[in-house]
Amino acid sequence: MPKKKKHLPIPPKTPFGRNRLYDESQKDIPLTADRMAEAMASGRIEDFFRSELPQGEHAKKLASMMMGMTGMMPPEGFMEKTEKKEGVPSLQIPPEEVTNAVHAGDVKALIELLKREHKKRMPETDIGHDEKKEKHKKHSEKKRNKTEDAPAVSAPEKEVLDSLMKIASENSASIDWLMLRALKLYIEEYEKTGRL
Numbered sequence: 001m002p003k004k005k006k007h008l009p010i011p012p013k014t015p016f017g018r019n020r021l022y023d024e025s026q027k028d029i030p031l032t033a034d035r036m037a038e039a040m041a042s043g044r045i046e047d048f049f050r051s052e053l054p055q056g057e058h059a060k061k062l063a064s065m066m067m068g069m070t071g072m073m074p075p076e077g078f079m080e081k082t083e084k085k086e087g088v089p090s091l092q093i094p095p096e097e098v099t100n101a102v103h104a105g106d107v108k109a110l111i112e113l114l115k116r117e118h119k120k121r122m123p124e125t126d127i128g129h130d131e132k133k134e135k136h137k138k139h140s141e142k143k144r145n146k147t148e149d150a151p152a153v154s155a156p157e158k159e160v161l162d163s164l165m166k167i168a169s170e171n172s173a174s175i176d177w178l179m180l181r182a183l184k185l186y187i188e189e190y191e192k193t194g195r196l
Contacts, residue, residue, distance in 0.1 A: 036063065040072050 030038075032052065039048035053059045067073035101110040153161070168175050190196065 036067070037072060040067065045073070 035052070036045075036048060039045050049060045049063065053063060064073060095113075098110065098113055101113060164175055164178055167173075168178050
């Protein structure tokens with residue numbers, strides 16, 4: 001094999017007999033997608049759209065949509081939301097107490113700092129929070145009292161429940177299914193014999 005490879009010449013026609021759309025002089029021009037990516041990276045995308053896509057608004061929308069799908073450009077409508085206000089600094093540094101608590105690994109102190117900051121920013125939510133805690137405590141006490149007042153399961157009932165659980169686990173069935181099946185069989189038996 002020779003050291004210097006010879007490239008095969010490009011035929012002037014396609015395999016189907018049509019003339020090629022480009023000639024040798026256009027071979028070195030980069031693809032439109034590459035030029036579009038370069039314009040996007042340099043911030044000249046609007047100029048690129050004006051010069052390369054003079055066809056109209058539909059072609060520009062299609063190109064920007066495709067760029068959004070590939071991740072080159074944020075989706076339409078997203079740009080307006082993410083624009084930053086000039087007066088607000090872009091990077092907020094957390095207070096020194098927070099960074100010290102994080103570096104020390106003191107979770108309780110960090111929780112207290114965050115609670116304090118939350119109270120500063122939203123004092124109205126703190127009032128409702130205490131009321132909700134009280135309601136939750138009362139509700140849980142009522143539940144506890146109801147369970148204490150409930151009668152204990154008798155021995156025969158416990159035996160029936162245990163046998164149902166055993167049958168269900170042996171046959172890979174649920175207790176609900178077994179109960180429905182038992183009721184169905186009981187109803188069929190009652191209709192046949194009339195006996196309870």
